Amino acid sequence: MARPDLFVFKKPTFLSLKRIALEDVPEDSLTSAAYRFWRGLAAEPGIPARTDFRPEIVPRDILPWLFLMDVIRAPDGRLDYRYRLNGTSNVALVGRDPVGRLASEVFEQSDRRFMLDSFDVTVQEKNPTFWVGDVPHDRIEQVNIWRGLFPLANDRENVDRILGIAVPRPGETEP
Template identity: 55%
Template sequence: MARPEQPAFSKSPFLFADRIALEDLPERSLVRMAHKFWRGLTPEPDLPARSDFDASDVPRKIMPWVFLHEVVRHDDGTLDYRCKLMGTSTVAMIGFDPTGRMNTEFFTTPALRYLNDSLDAVVRQGSPSFWKAGVPHARLEAVAVWRGIFPLASDRKTVDMILGIGEPRYLAQDKE
């Protein structure tokens, strides 16, 4: 499989996102499990809708690490994201709970903009993306994660929600 195109993100040395292919993830990664779950929600080429599942359908192993964001489209064409659900392990990892808040409330610096840029790409392309990334942490500089971002669309075409997972890379390495 061809390598996905690298976005031009502005980031610090510890906060980064390198786009990778699904095959680059560890074989037993929770991100791969999340992809299988997402793809099983509806037949291709349609995109799954948020209504295709509820939180109790998400595999127990991945639920603590998932996040769900509503896509907010502004009149000027820019996008933002309202956190609708943040798994308990993700909250513990990043050090705060953003549920109910807009990403632009806490991803305000150019070094953190790359997080929204990766979501923007999924919304515009209507296809999942996979990342090796360093995400901000409340007490540490960053936490290294494998990240999967999956589009959801009420009309099966226009992305209006994002399902995602950020798995600390040490967890995936422990499974190999």
Template identity: 45%
Template sequence: MTNRHTGTDFQLPHADQVEVDTFPADSSVVALHRYWQSIAPEPGILPGRQHLDPLDIDTAAMPWMFFMDVLREPDGSFDYLYRVVGTGNVALVGKDATGKRANDVFGRDHSAFVLGTFDQTVEAAVPTFWIGRAPHERFGDIVLHRALFPMAGDGRTVDMLLCIAAPWPAS
């Protein structure tokens, strides 16, 4: 069924937070986690956009990745601007969110869970990992492996999220 608030035929209403070792060793989530760890300038310092080199990222992960700028609102809340959305996610969701704010794509009232996972990752400044099941109009129920990685240009204040949401098993 099409989600009337997002204009898509897919939504992730809920997922369980898990540890990274829950995922199979060959998953794109694990590969992206290893990459994120490898670009940290030193222990305890978050990597920033300046540390990213797309040529070093596992090509199997690329279609499922998306990058979001963290927008800090005057009232202390967050919003997120989609900078780049991978082709796999665009095909799965049926819409390209590039250049749009997450609150406009999801609507805060209707996707509080998804936006809350972004907020949690920004506030904790540590990666978060999720497994969810969602109904999909074209593909039936799908399982999504999801991870959100905080990035910080200054090494401390999260200003970007490096994200992946990949169907499992990978197709």
């Protein structure tokens, strides 16, 4: 009888993730729609609060792709992120559901700092960030994505949550 537990299959790590400008995201993409939704939650230049984000007002086409993370601030100033919500399409896209877990626990060691840094940029800049990437998947080699990260701040200034979206994009490697 075969013993599959004797074999460890290493899943690929993040293949690439590159920061891009909003203008590089297709206007008709769900990532652009998520940005317009986020921007409509509070008047510019304010940062929307978590209380502004209510699932019942989210456009139905983007809701399954969204994820929501709490910003966890360590005494030494380091940041981590706890997944609070992960839409069903996002779970299917990456092949797992990280709700309740810290980002530092979810990502492979080789990708951890890189991914946390991409979240940190959104917190530090207090502005949305946009990314194009090729990420690993549990069942297929990789998925090409558009990703947007949108800050939320209960006091309208200090980012305490990130609303994000990751959606498939065509197979090209550059936007």
